[in-house]
Amino acid sequence: MKGLKLTVLLILLTMVFGLASYAGAAPIEVRFLFPVQTAGPLAVAMEEIVDEFNRANPDIMVNAIFTGNYAATNDRIRTTTLAGNPPHVALTEMVQAIALDELNAVVDLTPYIEAEGPDFYDDFIDGFWRGFQLEGKILGLPFQHSIPLAYYNLDALAEAGLDPSNPPTTWDETKKAAQALVAHDPSRLAIVSPADAWILQGFVESNSGSYIKDLETPTFNDAKVIEALQFFYDMIHTWNLLHVRSYGEASEDFLAGDAAIMYNSTGSMAFVRDNAYFNWSVGPLPRNTVHSFPYGGGGLYLFKGHSAEEEAAAWRFMKYLTSPEITARWSRTSGYFAVRKSAYELPEMQAYFQQFPQAKQAADLLQYTNKQWILRRYAEASQLTNSIFEAILVLGEKTPAQGMEELQTKLSELYK
Structure with missing residues (x-):
């Protein structure tokens, strides 16, 4: 495990310090499957988030592919994975974790999460991890959940x-x-x-x-x-x-x-x-x-079948999507819960709860979730x-x- 963690750290350092130095190098493409209709308001909101990430990370180019709904997304994941051309990241149902693991399609995120330090794991709402944990592995990051x-x-x-x-x-x-x-x-x-x-x-x-x-x-x-x-x-x-x-x-x-x-x-x-x-x-x-x-909903999965550099770039994008600021923003836009504890302390979330007290009533119920x-x-x-x-x-x-x-x-x- 220590060796694997060291490998992940070296990859991340390479991405941060090495690739950025190649001014003429093409950015690393990350294909991201997102289960929403192309013309809907959530697609527009996600496009804005992706565009902001791409501008802030010029060595990476995330290509958001809107796939309609969870069922269509699952079909596309299976088809592309079996064809040897899987996405880098996909948002799909938490209950797909077992099927994706049995397909040998997704990366165990444990070494990436451990490399971030304990504060990263501990800042997620406790119950949200349970649906992604299987036989000692963490197969996905919580992203959008409801009760x-x-x-x-x-x-x-x-x-x-x-x-x-x-x-x-x-x-x-x-x-x-x-x-x-x-x-x-x-x-x-x-x-x-x-x-x-x-x-x-x-x-x-x-x-x-x-x-x-x-x-x-x-x-x-x-x-x-x-x-x-x-x-x-x-x-x-x-x-x-x-x-x-x-x-x-x-x-x-x-x-x-x-x-x-x-x-x-x-x-x-x-x-x-x-x-x-x-x-x-x-x-x-x-x-x-x-x-x-x-609780139900979906999480972010990191797919096998890509180079170490592409995998590390995809992980950076997944971290961005689950950052306190972005998860708070997605919560206010979509109605799903923010997945990070610190997100609820942000001034914008406190103001949101003042304007929309029912959202605070719902968030207070997270203590009862399974x-x-x-x-x-x-x-x-x-x-x-x-x-x-x-x-x-x-x-x-x-x-x-x-x-x-x-x-x-x-x-x-x-x-x-």
Whole structure:
């Protein structure tokens, strides 16, 4: 490890002091895959960040390639890697770490991170590392992350005789609040929410449960998992208090005033901020035993198959993207959390929280986060899981107990 660290340090020193001296040398190209539509506002914001890096680092030329979404980005990563022409850096889902490692596509960042000194690692939000750590390796840098939240229309709560300064935080309080909302105005939906495995993980963890024991041991038939799904099922099918919507549909219902409470990602906060005509706040998903919920999102991966100089140049770019100033800026632009602790102390972030207190409310919940569930052969496991969740929660074709036993059996077959 010491030898590897020394190699990394020598490469970095060469990049900083050696390459800059060759005035006539062409800059090192770094291809960066970024999952966003070409014409969107986030693409414009990222282009500005990349351009600023290129101007400040004339020995490097980062070429940002906008790839649409995570699925398209993953397809491109796999295709180019298998063809022997991988990107240098890509932003993609945290849950892709295992697949990329199995493909032998990405560099273990441990020596680079250790070469930066302990302050570099320690300044990242503690929980955000968990999704990128695998068998002693660190496979990615945290970059853009979100958590599931409860959004509250405070005016609607007040109209129903509820205390808008004290929204419900437990399962029992949530049921009672939803009943009061429906009793006051039957035309308004009490709660809207997606019903996928990510949102439901928040309810499972808030019941002290877990989907998995390790990367090849699912625990979907655990009593605490079934109990959490049963509560969600009853809110939908027994008590008619929660209505299933996609993430986008839930935001539309909430902003139209057609729903008083919404469960959604922090990724919707900027949209709600810019369009809500009523007073609103955010809080944790309701708990039964403890507040705990997953974070999702994507990180930066460094790809194998390039020269040492190119790899070091790509690392410099990754460090820049995760610097306190840039992660704070990206947070204010995108609505994702800043990934560095020191970013939250910057004057611009403090001013942002003053103007947008809901963002501070969300950031205060990071202490309760856990990594998104993941198993080996995640694409297959995720597809199976969400299809059975749909059969239970959307279609009402199975009870939670029946569905979780079926899911456990099918997933266990994958890992024999």
